Amino acid sequence: MIDRRTTLQWMLAVSASLPLARPAAAPLTPGPAVAGTGYGSDPDLTHIYRPGEVWPLTLTPAQRRTAATLCDLILPAAGSTPSATAAGVVDFLDEWLSAPYPRQRTDRDVIIAGLAWMDAEAGRRFGRDFAGLEGAEQRAICDDICYLPRARPELAEPARFFARYRDLTAGAYYSTAAGRQDLGYVGNVPLPRFEGPPHDLLARLGLPDEL
Helix, strand or coil: CCCHHHHHHHHHCCCCCCCCCCCCCCCCCCCCCCCCCCCCCCCCCCCCCCCCCCCCCCCCHHHHHHHHHHHHHHCCCECCECCCCCCCHHHHHHHHHHCCCHHHHHHHHHHHHHHHHHHHHHHHHHCCCHHHCCHHHHHHHHHHHCCHHHCCHHHHHHHHHHHHHHHHHHHHHCCCHHHHHHHCCCCCCCCCCCCCCCHHHHHHCCCCCCC
């Protein structure tokens, strides 16, 4: 059983041996323009906004399928820790990419084009879309683009997509309750009272018990 951190290390590694001859990789092409206009005035913080309520969502069912497959390759389920898709990462990505702000617009062009490239490259190599491939076939594509400094020149753009997609996936995952638990983060927990810093910690820091 491969644990989560081993999987992340694998995603950062570059395949030691690649085929010497291969047809040209599929190109990246951006998606259509964003339809939403943004929040305008400050949102109502007493209202629970649902996905698609503030601006139209972007990802099609096919794009979500590709996105989910890639998310779970980056952060699969590990023991009691859920996978990226089970933690709602694809919903976060769809909301993020749909937001009509400069950072999100830039990410949207990169991610939509990258997801299209994954399916096109899967079709070119194996005759199926990315989500329909076997695990080894999916990893073969990811191996070629998972580390930008060592990606072949013709794969530089897909490698840049993969780097940004990995960052967004990890950032989304570790902002969820499941991700915080996986990190062992214990902040944001209400306490009935605060007794002050632990005595052993104060002693190690050379501080008195009462500050």
